[in-house]
Amino acid sequence: xxxxxxxxxxxxxxxxxxxxxxxxxxxxxxxxxxxxxxxxxxxxxxxxxxxxxxxxxxxxxxxxxxxxxxxxxxxxxxxxxxxxxxxxxxxxxxxxxxxxxxxxxxxxxxxx
Amino acid sequence: xxxxxxxxxxxxxxxxxxxxxxxxxxxxxxxxxxxxxxxxxxxxxxxxxxxxxxxxxxxxxxxxxxxxxxxxxxxxxxxxxxxxxxxxxxxxxxxxxxxxxxxxxxxxxxxxxx
Numbered sequence: 001x002x003x004x005x006x007x008x009x010x011x012x013x014x015x016x017x018x019x020x021x022x023x024x025x026x027x028x029x030x031x032x033x034x035x036x037x038x039x040x041x042x043x044x045x046x047x048x049x050x051x052x053x054x055x056x057x058x059x060x061x062x063x064x065x066x067x068x069x070x071x072x073x074x075x076x077x078x079x080x081x082x083x084x085x086x087x088x089x090x091x092x093x094x095x096x097x098x099x100x101x102x103x104x105x106x107x108x109x110x111x112x
Numbered sequence: 113x114x115x116x117x118x119x120x121x122x123x124x125x126x127x128x129x130x131x132x133x134x135x136x137x138x139x140x141x142x143x144x145x146x147x148x149x150x151x152x153x154x155x156x157x158x159x160x161x162x163x164x165x166x167x168x169x170x171x172x173x174x175x176x177x178x179x180x181x182x183x184x185x186x187x188x189x190x191x192x193x194x195x196x197x198x199x200x201x202x203x204x205x206x207x208x209x210x211x212x213x214x215x216x217x218x219x220x221x222x223x224x225x226x
Contacts, residue, residue: 029195043116043203043217044155046144096213097135099145101167109158 004030006090019077021106023090030092034041034100035064038087040043047088048075067089071075080110115117116218118204125194133221134192136200137206144187145201146179148172155203161187162209194225 005024013019025033031052036044049075050057050064057064063076075082087107091100116126117136125131137144145153147155158177159169163184173179176194181187201222207214 034214036217043205045217046214049214054146058225081197091154093213096209099157099160100155100213100215103196104154105152 003054003101004090004092004103006106009104010107011109013080013108015080015082015110015112017080017110019075019080019084019108019110021075021090021108022072023074024033024070024072024079025092026071027034027092027094027097031094031095036089036091036102038089038105040081042064042106046047077108080108082110082112084108085110088103116206116216118202118221119217120221121219122222122224126212127225128194130190130192130212131223132156132193133202133204133223134189135187135189135204136169137186137204138216140183141206141208141216143207144191145205146187147205147218148205149170149201150199158189158202181182181214191202191223194223196225200222213218 015095019031020061034049036046037047038044048059048062050066066073087105089105090103119134145160146158149155157170158173159179161181176192179189201220203220205217207215
């Protein structure tokens, strides 16, 4: 049973465009939703995270939008750059007392 | 502190051999996690420790897998009688129990079973 479903599997975006990656979760008890960025040969690195008491969180060019009623959250990368080309994973946990469960990942390619 | 360190970075072993991986977490982090990642997939949880206590093990963790964290510092993950299906990236992460639930991952150990 996959607890976090991520889409799309891959994404190609023009430089300067907006990249949007979506995730849906099943467990309504989840209360922390991070996004991780992974480059080839490296471990995932925490990018940005949100809690369900807010609908949006922005850090630089990265924004998480959260829809509690739909049990969905998404990552928006504004002004996408070639250096953003990586695999992105959404994840979820219950107050940090359960291990993070990850989506299957989205491979983003930003082309000039 | 240089982050989470994993050793070795790469390991090639013959089927049936035993292998052991080491993880050194961020020193002030009391939680340590092991995940497995195969190509094109997200990290899958294997087990985690809080200090030296192993709090949870995934059903993915067969009896050929064992993990330890003596003295609540570094951790080792051992795979006995390796199988080709064990080929994967083994990731270690650490965190500090509290308000911030984010993990810091190491660069992983890539295991290839031939």
